Amino acid sequence: MNTTPELSCDVLIIGSGAAGLSLALRLAEKHQVIVLSKGPVSEGSTFYAQGGIAAVFDETDSIDSHVEDTLIAGAGLCDRHAVEFVASNARTCVQWLIDQGVLFDTQVQPNGEESYHLTREGGHSHRRILHSADATGKEVETTLVSQAQNHPNIRVLERSNAVDLIVSDKIGLPGTRRVVGAWIWNRNKEAVETCHAKSVVLATGGASKVYQYTTNPDISSGDGIAMAWRAGCRVANLEFNQFHPTALYHPQARNFLLTEALRGEGAHLKRPDGSRFMPDFDERGELAPRDIVARAIDHEMKRLGADCMFLDISHKPEEFVRQHFPMIYEKLLGLGIDLTKEPVPIVPAAHYTCGGVMVDDFGRTDVDELYAIGEVSYTGLHGANRMASNSLLECLVYGWSAAEDIDRRMPYARSVSTLPDWDESRVENPDExxxxxxxxxxxxxxxxxxxxxxxxxxxxxxxxxxxxxxxxxxxxxxxxxxxxxxxxxxxxxxxxxxxxxxxxxxxxxxxxxxxxxxxxxQLPEAGPSIxxxxxxxxxx
Structure with missing residues (x-):
């Protein structure tokens, strides 16, 4: 039976991380926005991102260099246009984030001028990572959450899962296939609600929870990819799952990762006997791209029959380590590990989904009015391997471009007055x-x-x-x-x-x-797996 939907908005954004919230804030000046969050609004992957955001702020660096580094890390599968699109818009989008109130670490130059403290991570040829100590994601997410929750045109629904997208041809509407809303499982009410929207944006993150060991929060279950597939969207490059080389190996902290910035600042990877092994695998040593580092650790663990390898930055001054990595230092100390004095046990863990729903420069999918931005999407930026600190950047750039496109198309968007109710007439409560x-x-x-x-x-x-x-x-x-x-x-x-x-x-x-x-x-030439x-x- 078709009835008036319980919820209605101009734009429904499924996901409340950096991609979803940056998009919401850009759209809310003109449009009514609903943001769905599976748990508490700050519990997405963004909150746990430690490293930072890559952008060219140093005069000795260049956009061309950022592009080339990304292409090299992507092992021949990056879409050059997408890489150039992101890198060329990076500084503008990071500046927008700063304008929202995000505070990045600064330093005083010898001439007395203050500048952003830029760090370097694996795959980058220059220091171009803006960061907020070692908890950049937390700073970004809490700032955007505060802005969104106080905006009159943004309604945030916590503890709400999208069950599936409502697509026009599947409910008998004429014309080109388009998304007209979604069914939403409201866990507070324990009921499925119908939501109408002129545009729907998937900002649901990746699918690393498909693996036993992951650095991601529990919500990273591939929801957006699965819903888009069921709605009729193509997907690409899902074989490229990034395993973060250095997740903490400790029974009391299963999902805790140790940022690549540690290796960027000189930390060494070691065997249980204290010897280094990365120079045996790559001339860049610990600064090699993540896939090489993760495979090297996996190889050494299997070769030696070891449960873990070790990350050691104890050769650096104690004050340096505590100043640059305060959150990690305190976390490890609470587990009985002193980062400044001893090696830390680590293992690789599923960390990032490089493939996803196929989109264009504006985040548009194969279904009209359905967008995908952030980790859920396949833009061509990451290719066969994501370079460190390009992920939050991708969220911001495509959040901006999708907002521009949605705003431009909104006057022509078609509304639907009634939608089919969620039918529970033939189901019962689970028994097992x-x-x-x-x-x-x-x-x-x-x-x-x-x-x-x-x-x-x-x-x-x-x-x-x-x-x-x-x-x-x-x-x-x-x-x-x-x-x-x-x-x-x-x-x-x-x-x-x-x-x-x-x-x-x-x-x-x-x-x-x-x-x-x-x-x-590796074959001489290859394209995406679609x-x-x-x-x-x-x-x-």
Whole structure:
């Protein structure tokens, strides 16, 4: 039955990190905006980003240099136009962030003038990382949250998950396929609500929770990628999952990462016997791109049968370490580890999804009025490997460009007066929650084992068979029982897991973050791995 939706707005933004909130603030001067947050509004990946934001602020640096560094890190798969688009707009978008009240660290030059303190991270040839100590994401997120919560045209709905997008052709509306809203699981009310929107923006982050070990918060379950796929959008390059080389190996801090800025400031990676190993793998040593560092750590752990490797910055002055990394220092001290005096145990962990929903310069997807920005999207910026501190930058640049496009198109957007209610007439309360829990753990474990840092064709085939079985179980469960947070996330994760494996099986080479023992060489030329829902469903 069609009724007037419970919620209505000009723009529905699904996600409350740097991408979603920067977009919301830019649009809210003219338009009514609703922002969905799966948990508390500041609990996304942005809040936990430590390193910083890359932009050219030093006169000895250049946009061309930023572009070339990004292209090199991307291992031949970056879209040069996208890289140039982001790098050339970086300073303007970072300045907008500063204008919102974000405070970056500064320093006094020998001539007495104050300037931003710029650090350097893996893959960068210059110091170009603006940061707020070692908690840049926290500074950015808290500033944007404060601005959004106090804006009269922005309504933030916490503890609210998008169940699925409402697409015109699936509800019988004529004309070109377009998004007209979404169904929303309001966990406060334990009810599914209907939301109408003239434009919908996916800013849901990545899918690193598909792996057993991740630096991401629990909400990184690939929701936007899965919803966009079901709505008819193409996805690309999902085989490129970045594993952060240095996540803390400690039972009381499973998701805590140790920023690349530590290595940028001179930290060494060491074996349990105290010897360094990165110079054996790459002439850049600890400053090599993340994929090389992560594989080197994985190789040494397997070769030695070790549970972890170690990150050591104890050779630096104690005051230097405490001043540059105060949050990490305090966190580790609380766990009985003194960063200034001893090596820190580390392991690689899933950290960033380099592929995603295919978009253009304005974040537009294959479905009219549906946008995707930030980690959920595939812009071509990252290629086969993301360079450090380009991710928050991508959020800001595409948040700006999407806002420009949405504002420009809003006078021509079509409204829908009624939408179909969420139908729960044929479902009941779940009777065996253990099924969800078991499938959840099984998926993440075999994705780690079979589709992790090092892959083979047999491992990928084995993973795909398990995914197919899980999909059947979850689809049946979804059809018969009322939705819950865990069910929605598991449904999305299994869908994204399938897309990751299928993209990986398409690539008959090793490149960037995708390394397979069956095809260890890099081909002379290669393009993105693109999957289309239309051809996929025809071949199943």
């Amino acid at each position: 929650l253990v099924v969800i829990q078991h499938n959840w753990h099984e998926l993440r474990l075999f994705m780690w084992d079979y589709v992790g840092i090092v892959r083979t064709t047999k491992r990928l085939e084995r993973a795909l068979r398990r995914i197919t079985m899980l999909q059947q179980e979850i689809d049946e469960y979804y059809a018969h029982f009322r939705v819950s947070n865990n069910l929605l996330e598991l449904r999305n994760l299994v869908q994204v897991a399938e897309l990751i494996v299928r993209c990986a099986m398409m690539r008959k080479e090793s490149r960037g973050l995708h390394y397979t023992l069956d095809y260890p060489e 999957l289309s829902p239309l051809s996929h469903h025809m071949n199943r």
